[in-house]
Amino acid sequence: MKFGRSTLTMAAALALGSVAAPVAAQSPEPPIWVVEDEDSTIYMVGTVHMMRDGVDWESPELTAILEEVDEVWLELDSFEPPANIGTLIMQSGVSPERPLSSLLSEDEMSQLETILAGHQVPLESFDALRPWFAYLQISALMLMEAGFDPQGGIDLHIKGRADEMGIPVNGFETFEEQFEVLAGMPEDVQLDVLRETIVEYDEAREDLVVQLESWIDGDLAGLEAETAEIAQEMEVFYEELFVNRNHGFADGIEDILGGEGNALVAVGLGHYVGPDSIPTLLEDRGYSVERR
Numbered sequence: 399m400k401f402g403r404s405t406l407t408m409a410a411a412l413a414l415g416s417v418a419a420p421v422a423a424q425s426p427e428p429p430i431w432v433v434e435d436e437d438s439t440i441y442m443v444g445t446v447h448m449m450r451d452g453v454d455w456e457s458p459e460l461t462a463i464l465e466e467v468d469e470v471w472l473e474l475d476s477f478e479p480p481a482n483i484g485t486l487i488m489q490s491g492v493s494p495e496r497p498l499s500s501l502l503s504e505d506e507m508s509q510l511e512t513i514l515a516g517h518q519v520p521l522e523s524f525d526a527l528r529p530w531f532a533y534l535q536i537s538a539l540m541l542m543e544a545g546f547d548p549q550g551g552i553d554l555h556i557k558g559r560a561d562e563m564g565i566p567v568n569g570f571e572t573f574e575e576q577f578e579v580l581a582g583m584p585e586d587v588q589l590d591v592l593r594e595t596i597v598e599y600d601e602a603r604e605d606l607v608v609q610l611e612s613w614i615d616g617d618l619a620g621l622e623a624e625t626a627e628i629a630q631e632m633e634v635f636y637e638e639l640f641v642n643r644n645h646g647f648a649d650g651i652e653d654i655l656g657g658e659g660n661a662l663v664a665v666g667l668g669h670y671v672g673p674d675s676i677p678t679l680l681e682d683r684g685y686s687v688e689r690r
Contacts (some may be wrong), residue, residue: 475569
């Protein structure tokens with residue numbers, strides 16, 4: 399079965415912040431969606447969680463929006479790992495009784511070893527990881543290999559700007575909730591994603607750059623197509639990582655609309671595309687959503 403490679407890699411960002419944005423060659427025009435009622439306006443923008451120094455991604459419109467909003471809502475409630483992160487990893491990310499070497503073929507293990515060797519990571523240190531957690535680690539290695547900085551993401555930038563301006567920053571989810579989403583997927587689904595990431599490692603890195611360059615230029619056609627492909631061919635993964643969480647984000651946005659004032663919602667780019675995107679769900683609930 400063939401899945402959308404760059405979307406699988408991008409999915410890591412929706413869980414633990416592992417996606418990068420490439421250098422834009424022209425004035426940035428990333429899409430912005432707007433939903434409003436009588437006394438509230440919500441601006442919605444996609445984020446990626448790793449960034450290369452010097453990337454010009456912030457459009458003049460987004461800069462102006464940050465000047466007028468009363469609050470900011472990000473994907474996570476905090477960028478600091480929780481105090482129990484070690485316990486979380488041991489409980490949901492490690493499975494010594496079912497090592498990867500017992501789940502993957504010899505050829506897949508050999509390809510994994512080659513990837514890890516390029517980062518001076520011993521295969522033995524990966525063998526006890528559960529497939530979902532190994533997938534996240536490999537995705538992160540892929541992006542750091544391309545020179546992206548996990549401390550330079552768009553969400554961190556927006557939070558920093560909001561803090562400087564005294565704008566309250568809120569979060570829709572927690573680290574624990576995101577861990578639960580991925581760790582709770584059936585093992586066969588986790589393995590499908592891991593296998594695809596291993597086999598398509600080099601191509602995925604190249605595809606991701608193309609997709610994100612297109613996003614900065616305001617073109618989501620390629621990402622839309624790949625997300626639709628995952629929705630069709632990898633139902634459980636899509637339902638858990640996209641659909642269920644998109645409903646949660648839409649619920650949160652409705653709650654914000656129940657108040658007054660202007661807000662900026664900035665969550666992972668993958669939540670704004672596909673047949674069950676946040677804008678689509680809001681329109682299904684009777685709201686008018688404008689894309690700018």
